[in-house]
Amino acid sequence: MNLILKKDQLNHQLNAWRQDYEVYAPQSLQNYTHFLPLQDGFELALDKAHNTRIPPKALFLPTSEALLKFTRVGGYEQVPTETTPRLIFGIRPCDAHAMTMLDTVFEQERYTDPHWQARRDATLLVGLGCHEPCQTGFCTTVGSGPFNHAGLDAILTDLGDIFLVETLTEKGESLFSQLETATEEQSAQASVLQQAAAASMPIAFETEGLKEKLDQNFDSPYWEEISRSCLSCGVCTFLCPTCFCFDIVDEAQRGERVRNWDTCMFRTYSLEASGHNPRPSRVERTRQRLSHKYTYWVDQINQIGCTGCGRCVRYCPVGLDIRAMLRKANQLPSEVAHV
Amino acid sequence: MPELDALKAEAKRLLDEGIVEMVIGFKAGDTPLHPQPAFFKTSEEIDQLVYNALCQNNLATYLTRFPKTQKIGMLVRGCENRSVNALVFEGQHPRENLYLIGIPCEGIIDWRKIIEKTGEEVISVFEQSDNKILVESKSGSFTLEKTTLLHESCARCIHPNPISADIVIGELLPEGDPALAREQVAAFTDLSLQERHAWFRQEAERCIRCYACREACPMCYCEECFVDHVSPRWTESGTTPAGMQGWHIVRAFHQTGRCTSCGACERACPMDIKMTYLTEKLNQDMRQKYNFEVGLDTETPPPFSTITLDDKSRFIV
Amino acid sequence: MSETPKLVLFQCQWCLFSPADQEWVDNQLPANIHLIKVPCTGRINPLYLLNAVQGGADGIMISGCLPEQCHFKTGNIGARRQLEEFSDYLNYIGYEQERVRFLWLDLQDRGIIQKELAAFEAQLEALGPAHNLATRTVKSAGGANA
Numbered sequence: 001m002n003l004i005l006k007k008d009q010l011n012h013q014l015n016a017w018r019q020d021y022e023v024y025a026p027q028s029l030q031n032y033t034h035f036l037p038l039q040d041g042f043e044l045a046l047d048k049a050h051n052t053r054i055p056p057k058a059l060f061l062p063t064s065e066a067l068l069k070f071t072r073v074g075g076y077e078q079v080p081t082e083t084t085p086r087l088i089f090g091i092r093p094c095d096a097h098a099m100t101m102l103d104t105v106f107e108q109e110r111y112t113d114p115h116w117q118a119r120r121d122a123t124l125l126v127g128l129g130c131h132e133p134c135q136t137g138f139c140t141t142v143g144s145g146p147f148n149h150a151g152l153d154a155i156l157t158d159l160g161d162i163f164l165v166e167t168l169t170e171k172g173e174s175l176f177s178q179l180e181t182a183t184e185e186q187s188a189q190a191s192v193l194q195q196a197a198a199a200s201m202p203i204a205f206e207t208e209g210l211k212e213k214l215d216q217n218f219d220s221p222y223w224e225e226i227s228r229s230c231l232s233c234g235v236c237t238f239l240c241p242t243c244f245c246f247d248i249v250d251e252a253q254r255g256e257r258v259r260n261w262d263t264c265m266f267r268t269y270s271l272e273a274s275g276h277n278p279r280p281s282r283v284e285r286t287r288q289r290l291s292h293k294y295t296y297w298v299d300q301i302n303q304i305g306c307t308g309c310g311r312c313v314r315y316c317p318v319g320l321d322i323r324a325m326l327r328k329a330n331q332l333p334s335e336v337a338h339v
Numbered sequence: 340m341p342e343l344d345a346l347k348a349e350a351k352r353l354l355d356e357g358i359v360e361m362v363i364g365f366k367a368g369d370t371p372l373h374p375q376p377a378f379f380k381t382s383e384e385i386d387q388l389v390y391n392a393l394c395q396n397n398l399a400t401y402l403t404r405f406p407k408t409q410k411i412g413m414l415v416r417g418c419e420n421r422s423v424n425a426l427v428f429e430g431q432h433p434r435e436n437l438y439l440i441g442i443p444c445e446g447i448i449d450w451r452k453i454i455e456k457t458g459e460e461v462i463s464v465f466e467q468s469d470n471k472i473l474v475e476s477k478s479g480s481f482t483l484e485k486t487t488l489l490h491e492s493c494a495r496c497i498h499p500n501p502i503s504a505d506i507v508i509g510e511l512l513p514e515g516d517p518a519l520a521r522e523q524v525a526a527f528t529d530l531s532l533q534e535r536h537a538w539f540r541q542e543a544e545r546c547i548r549c550y551a552c553r554e555a556c557p558m559c560y561c562e563e564c565f566v567d568h569v570s571p572r573w574t575e576s577g578t579t580p581a582g583m584q585g586w587h588i589v590r591a592f593h594q595t596g597r598c599t600s601c602g603a604c605e606r607a608c609p610m611d612i613k614m615t616y617l618t619e620k621l622n623q624d625m626r627q628k629y630n631f632e633v634g635l636d637t638e639t640p641p642p643f644s645t646i647t648l649d650d651k652s653r654f655i656v
Numbered sequence: 657m658s659e660t661p662k663l664v665l666f667q668c669q670w671c672l673f674s675p676a677d678q679e680w681v682d683n684q685l686p687a688n689i690h691l692i693k694v695p696c697t698g699r700i701n702p703l704y705l706l707n708a709v710q711g712g713a714d715g716i717m718i719s720g721c722l723p724e725q726c727h728f729k730t731g732n733i734g735a736r737r738q739l740e741e742f743s744d745y746l747n748y749i750g751y752e753q754e755r756v757r758f759l760w761l762d763l764q765d766r767g768i769i770q771k772e773l774a775a776f777e778a779q780l781e782a783l784g785p786a787h788n789l790a791t792r793t794v795k796s797a798g799g800a801n802a
Binding site for chain 2: 053260268
């Protein structure tokens, strides 16, 4: 069901939602945009940047969260899960698609993360498609797209002074019950725009056969070549919407067991108590990162574990570009003869 | 602007004559705003060498990765040369195994300042010899003044010339005015204690503990950083106020007498956090109290490595 | 009604030559003063101060020996530069310099530490509690990027 939301009605709509939900939308923070809860007198920053620096995964898997609180003599108590109803407005399709992939990690049959699940169940995602896709994005290359529906309750298409709203779930429908239906012309206009946006994006690297090439070249000097200038910091992984690794530490002075974001790019990530480190250098760690995204996840969920948001490309402090790395991987030999 | 042909010729000579096994410099980036650090091992590879105002990393940070026996060539600007000197003093690489090609530096551009003017979708950046930067972006064509785009550390730079390079290619530039560095610290100290604290807290609270600042810094090379310690637990590891503030406070403090004011830390930060106001305060104190500036030679020990009965400090009677 | 200031005392184990003074510190220290005894002030890593500050200390006193009287010859001098710079640095970001005090004692001093602590406490009461960097007492996790 396609509906029309006039842009000059957007703030009114957001305020109406604020009666029932804590509404998050991109707002200005320093030079960039960030999903912040809307407060009275809010100012949206939908045009300032294509996407927020920190992906909205942070609203479900916080950079740090306390899991247990304990005292020296008093035992411990669990930190209760949050169930405040929330609505995230203006999430981009790459980030929403990534959320569905993270669900396969945190909501498994045998083990479900109660914090993740509680937040996911309590949150609606209203997406804003990218009618002018960004240059560092490569969503169409990896099976996503500027108007991809995965993970969204509704998606908006910018048609100038109006948004075309496509409701994608029952919850999404209930959010927009007050709006007028879109005309056929408007729907067609949106459709054309969406296809043009996707078509305008060049293919960043070949995905056909990529998995096999990565699998079959585990010992290739390629990995050393592409990782030479890597600083082994956490920028690419922390800004990545599909990355989820975490570390659990006991902060004894504060009396909390805390879960923090962790990254396979840190040397200490795989450092074992014995002192042995199976990934001692950037070479192994870069191989792990690329392989996790572009082959191991394919094995696990039958999708490339990347939605092409482009943050890693934009913010790598040394300018490394994963698209270039994978184009180079495309050149690797298909069959490595084992002597 | 750097004399690229002369730089290439010298770098090729070093490799061809076996003087070094590798030359560290920059090559063109895969994105317009970011040339990449590069490690050239053959003369042919030197054809890829690039040097412009967007080369925003301090290459000295790579030095500590290589064995001390390895003969390494590096293209160094003013701050990088001093960082190398500091590393040599700290025993991280013998000077005789280094060949430094010095480049007098007019400053590094802060890419954030470009996108502020041109929007995010930059297509190409071209540096002209008359200090103009031509930018093509999706929102149009822009001609910008390089001096307005400099990263703040470069705008305040006192020593743009490499001081102990084996060869300097390019015309030496006038030394910068030390008053600029003093003024930055003075402007902050002039604020009230509460204002200073509010600024510090506001900057630190955006931190995501990615440690890009640490990895970009040539002087942060500890195998085990203080944040990795469990016993004693110096700092919380998460994004709690104690953790984020502790991280910034201590990382800057561990640079006292070692920081060359290059600004690579700020340029690396994905959350645009300011941190040179901390290191500059410490650098300024070292200059004022102990007449010490790091990296001007490879012999003078920094103030925290020396002890003397003559110190005049506020609490010694 | 002002709160009783929370003090932390880093005491070099040698600086109180008088057994009476040491006994006072060991057994009669007021409850609002937290004692950490160190083998020498040179042992004090500036991060100990940071830990105290983040834990909510309203004031920190470091007591050690005069320069020529260090049990380990020059340990106390090694501490001076770093600790002084660190307290200057803390002041720069919001922890008043008056809250960090160094007390260098002569072997012949008697009864000084009690007086100094009392005077320090009075000054801290006037200054008020230190809120700015007392972040470990903040219980919420997450920062701006939660």
